[in-house]
Amino acid sequence: KNEVEQSPQNLTAQEGEFITINCSYSVGISALHWLQQHPGGGIVSLFMLSSGKKKHGRLIATINIQEKHSSLHITASHPRDSAVYICAVPMNRDDKIIFGKGTRLHILP
Amino acid sequence: KAGVTQTPRYLIKTRGQQVTLSCSPISGHRSVSWYQQTPGQGLQFLFEYFSETQRNKGNFPGRFSGRQFSNSRSEMNVSTLELGDSALYLCASSLAWTGVTDTQYFGPGTRLTVL
Numbered sequence: 459k460n461e462v463e464q465s466p467q468n469l470t471a472q473e474g475e476f477i478t479i480n481c482s483y484s485v486g487i488s489a490l491h492w493l494q495q496h497p498g499g500g501i502v503s504l505f506m507l508s509s510g511k512k513k514h515g516r517l518i519a520t521i522n523i524q525e526k527h528s529s530l531h532i533t534a535s536h537p538r539d540s541a542v543y544i545c546a547v548p549m550n551r552d553d554k555i556i557f558g559k560g561t562r563l564h565i566l567p
Numbered sequence: 568k569a570g571v572t573q574t575p576r577y578l579i580k581t582r583g584q585q586v587t588l589s590c591s592p593i594s595g596h597r598s599v600s601w602y603q604q605t606p607g608q609g610l611q612f613l614f615e616y617f618s619e620t621q622r623n624k625g626n627f628p629g630r631f632s633g634r635q636f637s638n639s640r641s642e643m644n645v646s647t648l649e650l651g652d653s654a655l656y657l658c659a660s661s662l663a664w665t666g667v668t669d670t671q672y673f674g675p676g677t678r679l680t681v682l
Binding site: 488489491493499500501502503506544546548552553554555556557558559560 | 659669670671678
């Protein structure tokens with residue numbers, strides 16, 4: 459079993475829909491990252507959070523440390539949101555960072 | 568502020584050769600991390616440097632090495648290249664000494680192809 463699991467692997471939705479991407483992990487962590495990768499490879503850090511909820515524009519990230527689960531939500535989705543979304547967790551046991559396999563999101567106009 | 572830069576952007580090498588990739592962090596950032604991304608394995612952590620010291624290392628063979636200079640620029644080296652080393656190599660910089668628990672700013676990556 460992978461230490462970081464993301465779901466779904468692929469998601470296609472219509473413009474305007476509310477999107478949820480989930481990340482579950484089995485290791486002890488103090489923070490979690492959400493990253494966005496567009497075609498061509500460039501990665502942007504969207505959020506780093508250790509508790510509760512963070513919001514930036516149409517993006518909302520939540521984390522429940524006790525349940526070892528985080529979600530990334532996109533409200534009023536737009537075709538430009540089409541990208542791969544990756545969660546990443548630095549592990550407490552050795553401070554190394556491990557990544558989920560990513561969720562490929564495609565928003566149709 | 569200029570972002571993280573990586574050179575070269577694309578590289579083609581043959582098996583057995585060695586390669587050096589360069590990363591210049593955002594001005595003022597002293598932490599640099601390196602990652603390998605392949606279609607099969609996804610993103611994997613290579614190593615992390617802070618103030619010229621390797622702070623942490625991922626589970627890669629000794630053929631993968633790196634270093635950081637006094638100006639925080641970092642290089643990674645792969646010796647005796649194998650076909651499986653073909654990947655996108657990304658570096659990221661951050662302010663904090665524990666880069667993995669700080670917001671990281673990624674470079675555009677170097678795409679290495681080994682023939």
